[in-house]
Amino acid sequence: MSKKNKEVSKSGKDRPSNASKAGATIDADTRIRLYRTMYECRVLEQRAYDLFMQNLVKGTSHLALGQEAVASGFGTAMRPDDYTFCTYRGHNHTYVRGVSMASILGELMGRECGLLRGKGGSMHLTSVEHGAMGSYAIIGAHLPVAAGAAWSAQYRGTEQVSVCFFGDGTTNIGAFHEALNFAVIWNLPVIFVCENNLYMEYTAIKDVTAVENPAADRAEAYGLESIVIDGNDVDVVYETAINVFAKAREGGGPSLIEAKTYRHGGHSRADPGKYRPDEELQAWLDRDPIPMYRERLIDLGIEESQLNEIESQCDAEIESATEEARNSPSPPIDIALIDVWADGGASWRN
Amino acid sequence: MSKKNKEVSKSGKDRPSNASKAGATIDADTRIRLYRTMYECRVLEQRAYDLFMQNLVKGTSHLALGQEAVASGFGTAMRPDDYTFCTYRGHNHTYVRGVSMASILGELMGRECGLLRGKGGSMHLTSVEHGAMGSYAIIGAHLPVAAGAAWSAQYRGTEQVSVCFFGDGTTNIGAFHEALNFAVIWNLPVIFVCENNLYMEYTAIKDVTAVENPAADRAEAYGLESIVIDGNDVDVVYETAINVFAKAREGGGPSLIEAKTYRHGGHSRADPGKYRPDEELQAWLDRDPIPMYRERLIDLGIEESQLNEIESQCDAEIESATEEARNSPSPPIDIALIDVWADGGASWRN
């Protein structure tokens, strides 16, 4: 379980070279944790998909199946008091901060056990207690908000870091531009992470963007370093995260990371994602971050039985979480009329 | 300033070398026209300032004294059916399209002879007849609108070009980012001209911007060439304009130009501009585009008497325009209640 990761490169495969470099500094416990986290995210969202198909998740749902390495790598590198700001595609980003599976599934299903008791839904998972400061569903909005949380941390002198996840399509909206410039001139401890999964909803990012790397090719416009990473390699993600967190905590200011990844499924709901070429999809399925990492761990000498054990634990967890959420009642109707205001009420008159 | 300013021409003045190169292709008539246009702009806005100080211009007024080379160079290079989109600091950009001095002063003074009969005011000069498609007073809005006019020209196949003028401060607002990306991906015949006068209202652009050249250093973020020019040298401006117009008309797509310049006065109204260092102001006054160009023309062999003659003509013109505007009555009150709708009315009910 503690074979040195130098041997990684020996095993060859299509693993980027910086992955093995990353490997050099990551200890085995962390690697196990990274693997477990990715696997948990996977079963969580597969279950969300099943529940959607059973019409138990209403409205909509946006899955990040295939993108687990980003959430897991960053989530694992965070300090408990750091802030996460993410999008509607934020189940994993919320989960990795320590939120329970049942409260996520419960929210998707509009149950009382839901994280927001059904008031927010799939697109708005939030757990302030865990530093998960919200899932934002209107493109671009949360980039300046994340900068604001970083400003607050800077002012309060807490060394907290604010991390903001968003998609490739988000790089073409005005708020992206304003937030990046703002974060740089105030030297804020905020990390902007673009998960470039090549598509917006049904339209390819390359068809509507003036540059090839929609985030990284704009970094210089804000005086930032251009950083593109393999978002399917959790070691790379984790190590990148460690570096930019350290920089932010030391007063080194913001970073912008573009992580190349891919969603296995469609954009939302029951979208089959047919607008994507078969070969492209296949190539990315072949680079599924979870089996890829499993293989690497085994190459590194971690016992397969240990991984099997983790997987069975997760499989059991998701079952009991599903049961809990399914058995949770509908939220009491009267909560619809509370908490517009901080006094708990919703009244606009006396 | 820009790398293009390094060489000094044989006249020994601080004239950029590309200016004399530009001179090589600009004929004498055009040069005279450029000079006359700059001079007209100058007397027009000096008069606007006087009228403001006499309380005959109400509300506000934003002058471009010192920035005349940009409006004159671009205006002279335009085809009559090209489109101009400019800002509240747009008197010159409107004037150079052929609009009369009296109708501009009349609008500033809220008189019936005003271009908009007092309904728009100083910040909204527009003359569709002359291709002056409006002066926009909320930062950033007109960049996508100019792109839209370019899209229309492209669709209609007219080879019209849309030119959009804006300030340095405008480069930090979201609409800038959206418009640039949009123009590039649709390959639109639009020219974005940033008049970098170093200040927003009272705050220096360098204090709030992550890069040194707020427009040009972002060009690459849209796959565009980074172009910085001396905005106080009308030859440079004119020649640059000729080049980017040709490119746009040939289907070569958009350009982004950053023209370094300076406003001699304050931001608006009676602002004395005291937030600017004396030496900075003096250095730019020494590079006033009008005397600088006058000197060059004389060096090039144009008779000073011809220039004197032009100046007296303009001085007379502004007097008679002032008289016309002063003598124009207040607009009839009932025009306040027309032209909300294309049928001429303002009614929201039957």
Place this chain on the structure above:
Amino acid sequence: MAELTYREAVGAAIAQEMRRDKSVVFLGEDVAAAGGVFKTTSGLLDEFGPERVKDTPISEQAIIGAAMGASMTGLRPIAEIMFSDFFAVCWDLVANQIAKTRYMTDGQCSFPLVLRSANGGGSRFGAQHSQSIENWAMAIPGLKVVAPSNSADVKGLLAASVRDPDPVMFFEQKSLYAIKSEVPDGEHVEPLGVARIARTGTDVTIAALAAMVPRALNAAEILQNEHGISAEIVDVRSLVPLDTKTILDSVERTSRLVTVEENPRLCGWGAEIASIVAEELFWNLDGPIIRVTTPHIPLPSADELEDAVMPSPEGIVQRVIGLVD
């Protein structure tokens, strides 16, 4: 007469107008190749080609700005904003630029454009994808505002919006997209600014819009059958121009007014109509003016919660009984 879904009527109207007039162009996110996320515009790309039917980046300010610039230079653009909530990211272009520029330029510029969007709740999308923002638009001088309740009106009013020389905000109620109803064959254009009496009645006038129209009709059935109350339903259809004549005529006959709004309580269009009636028909009224609205809250996501707060037929019935009894 063919039966079309509300969704199909959208595409039919756009196609009808694009066939007629080459200056009509259409842009938005995922509208071309994908046919729109609500599948309202499938087939348009195939028929009209990529010069006229265009996918855009996620850049709502650029979308609306492009439509504005194109409309003032000879085109008649239709722009889609996917969910009406997203107008908030481009409200400057809509409310400050498009709406005001004709007036500010003393009538020099025209903006013959249509801004279409999926509006309203009932689809469990949560507070940021469920708003009814027709009152935001109504509050801005210079915008026409249309919100149809059925397929025929979608087709006729959207066609009229495209032909209109002024900017029109066209709100499609997303929970109605799947509903089928009859649409006249052939070219169909319905004038803007005319309300429709969706049901005649004598005891009370109920003014409703979009998804609230079927709910009000449903309430009227219950009122008739269970309470012997005869309700007249006015489908307002167009908030600007507002057909005050039809509304005032109806209230003059029934002497009672109830408005049913989907938007949250404060400053909804029902308040405007209430204030018009309270001024102009005060002496004809036989009782207070009642507004049924969503409470002044963001919409919750869970189905039971959302259903509990939006105006329902039962809720309307209760308020009408209270008024008429």
Place this chain on the structure above:
Amino acid sequence: MAELTYREAVGAAIAQEMRRDKSVVFLGEDVAAAGGVFKTTSGLLDEFGPERVKDTPISEQAIIGAAMGASMTGLRPIAEIMFSDFFAVCWDLVANQIAKTRYMTDGQCSFPLVLRSANGGGSRFGAQHSQSIENWAMAIPGLKVVAPSNSADVKGLLAASVRDPDPVMFFEQKSLYAIKSEVPDGEHVEPLGVARIARTGTDVTIAALAAMVPRALNAAEILQNEHGISAEIVDVRSLVPLDTKTILDSVERTSRLVTVEENPRLCGWGAEIASIVAEELFWNLDGPIIRVTTPHIPLPSADELEDAVMPSPEGIVQRVIGLVD
């Protein structure tokens, strides 16, 4: 009691609160070194330093977003949007994010922030720098909305807004900035949600806000002196929460209501108040409810034109006479 201008009262309130609470920070365009384009915040940078008083780029989304993120993580930001018209460029952050997130998160997040802005017409700035947008804000659940008419209220209500745990939109009427009036000495805080009877009267209630309050008072003088009509003036002060009690009590006594709004006609706050009275006090009313508003047009720039369209004391007098006679 000292006399302060409305402008000075703004700075005094911010300084009072920044002295009291280190978590209060302030940001906006040209607000620090220059002291604000309306010179409302001169001196704050000197007293509180560049960590707490911050100049920003022209990036309204970033300004409001930063305030939101800071408020949900322990600070109490005050953000200035230079002219209220510019809220249109950042309306998503205000209306969709700040206003809704407490509700959507089941109460997990708080947003103790103030968004201040110069609102309203009368300064010949044209249609894009003169709007009264308090009704835009009132229409959004989750926002508190305040608009003071005098220096004492500026100071007291702005202080209360800073202390309030919810987001407050604080609208300063720019044509009032130069007006002096008395402000209590020492710490001054005035609760939100309480209307003020600015003048007592018996024949008619006139509800007004901000710059319309002095105009209504002026009208009341004329009505008293020239027409023997006694008007009660209610300075609404806060649209959300709305002090319906004070308004309804007054109308109960006078039996007549006139609202005076600066915002354009459709969906203004006066419509909301009219609809409340038309429902809850219908049987007490002795006549129609009258709304005096700016017509439903963008504001023109020229002085005579602008004066002609905004509500004036004379215009108010005419409408009241028509009602009371």
